[in-house]
Amino acid sequence: DERKIIAKAHDKYKKARAGIINTRHGQIHTPAFMPVGTKGTVKAMLPESVQTTGADIILGNTYHLMLQPGAKRVFKLGGLHKFMNWSKPLLTDSGGFQVMSLSKLRKITEEGVIFNSHIDGSKFMLSPESSTEIQYLLGSTITMAFDECTPYPSTYEQAKSSMELTSRWAKRSRKAFYSRDGYGQFGIIQGSIYNDLRLKSALDLIELDFEGYAIGGLAVGEGQELMFKVLDYAPDLLPINKPRYLMGVGKPADIIGAVQRGIDMFDCVIPTRSGRNGQAFTKYGVVNIRNSKYKEDNTPLEEDCLCPACKNYTKAYLHYLVKVKEILGAMLMTWHNLMYFQKLMLRIREYIAQGKDFDFIS
Ligand SMILES: CC#C[C@H]1NC(N)=Nc2cc3[nH]c(NC)nc3cc21
Numbered sequence: 001d002e003r004k005i006i007a008k009a010h011d012k013y014k015k016a017r018a019g020i021i022n023t024r025h026g027q028i029h030t031p032a033f034m035p036v037g038t039k040g041t042v043k044a045m046l047p048e049s050v051q052t053t054g055a056d057i058i059l060g061n062t063y064h065l066m067l068q069p070g071a072k073r074v075f076k077l078g079g080l081h082k083f084m085n086w087s088k089p090l091l092t093d094s095g096g097f098q099v100m101s102l103s104k105l106r107k108i109t110e111e112g113v114i115f116n117s118h119i120d121g122s123k124f125m126l127s128p129e130s131s132t133e134i135q136y137l138l139g140s141t142i143t144m145a146f147d148e149c150t151p152y153p154s155t156y157e158q159a160k161s162s163m164e165l166t167s168r169w170a171k172r173s174r175k176a177f178y179s180r181d182g183y184g185q186f187g188i189i190q191g192s193i194y195n196d197l198r199l200k201s202a203l204d205l206i207e208l209d210f211e212g213y214a215i216g217g218l219a220v221g222e223g224q225e226l227m228f229k230v231l232d233y234a235p236d237l238l239p240i241n242k243p244r245y246l247m248g249v250g251k252p253a254d255i256i257g258a259v260q261r262g263i264d265m266f267d268c269v270i271p272t273r274s275g276r277n278g279q280a281f282t283k284y285g286v287v288n289i290r291n292s293k294y295k296e297d298n299t300p301l302e303e304d305c306l307c308p309a310c311k312n313y314t315k316a317y318l319h320y321l322v323k324v325k326e327i328l329g330a331m332l333m334t335w336h337n338l339m340y341f342q343k344l345m346l347r348i349r350e351y352i353a354q355g356k357d358f359d360f361i362s
């Protein structure tokens with residue numbers, strides 16, 4: 001009946017939560033979207049511009065920064081915050097995923113991962129200890145534990161032994177972490193699509209009392225349906241009073257579905273990378289600005305958007321800039337997309353605070 005249908009609807013949102021994470025470098029309003037700044041810069045953006053979009057925190061990568069310019073050098077130069085002129089929170093990924101997706105040759109041992117740099121082929125090793133130390137040298141506000149990145153798809157046996165290695169590495173990462181007020185370390189649970197492995201991974205990592213927990217092994221090609229199937233139960237395995245971070249996600253619809261299942265933090269290259277490729281996220285859907293239908297379109301991407309691209313320029317100009325590969329095209333498209341994603345998060349936070357459904361936002 002009517003009452004049951006309404007209850008069902010609210011039921012769908014009962015796991016969504018809004019909150020504030022307090023750190024040494026400022027507050028993070030959750031649900032939060034973290035722009036990706038892999039090599040110590042959010043591509044095509046000044047840090048102060050990233051700040052105006054509303055981002056509270058950005059992401060950096062251990063893998064890239066250890067290869068160039070080197071963690072010790074960044075440390076000597078005052079740390080990543082100073083180096084890149086970003087004073088708010090920084091989260092750094094621990095490197096395993098980038099080794100898996102970028103370096104050609106790699107060998108996984110109990111000690112860690114041995115790999116050849118994708119830049120010049122030289123040999124490096126990443127371990128729970130070295131990854132944690134590198135993130136300390138970078139000055140990360142939130143350090144990620146060093147996990148073994150289980151490929152997708154994986155058999156149950158593969159996922160089990162990989163998850164067990166991740167648990168042993170999580171213990172070593174936790175031991176190597178230099179805990180200080182306002183800084184934190186997040187564990188990353190694995191276990192692929194197998195719920196008993198996800199549970200064991202969560203239990204192993206909860207014992208280590210991390211400041212937050214990430215769900216690893218998703219957004220690796222499994223598709224939204226399978227991802228939501230895991231998210232229907234995995235967030236509930238984690239402490240309710242600690243941040244939950246879904247790595248690498250995602251499109252607006254993925255973010256909304258994950259928030260409804262209890263996720264607090266997100267990172268994804270989509271707004272920046274697709275912006276540079278000429279795709280703009282708008283309330284009318286994704287606009288492929290290179291399409292010739294925009295070459296004389298004298299209207300902004302979104303009439304009520306406050307970003308520079310929408311305030312001062314037209315789709316025709318953006319179409320032209322992207323076509324002729326002008327750097328300003330990448331800048332303006334990126335700025336707009338980051339603004340769009342932060343506005344989406346702001347609206348989600350407001351709807352949750354008012355106890356309203358937010359299914360139709362995207
Ligand atoms: C297997 C595994 C795993 C996770 N482990 C670590 N350290 N980082 C990640 C980054 C990701 N980005 C995406 N999609 C873009 N999925 C990710 C998953 C992880």
Ligand SMILES: [Zn+2]
Nearest residue numbers: 305307310336
């Ligand atoms: Zn805009």
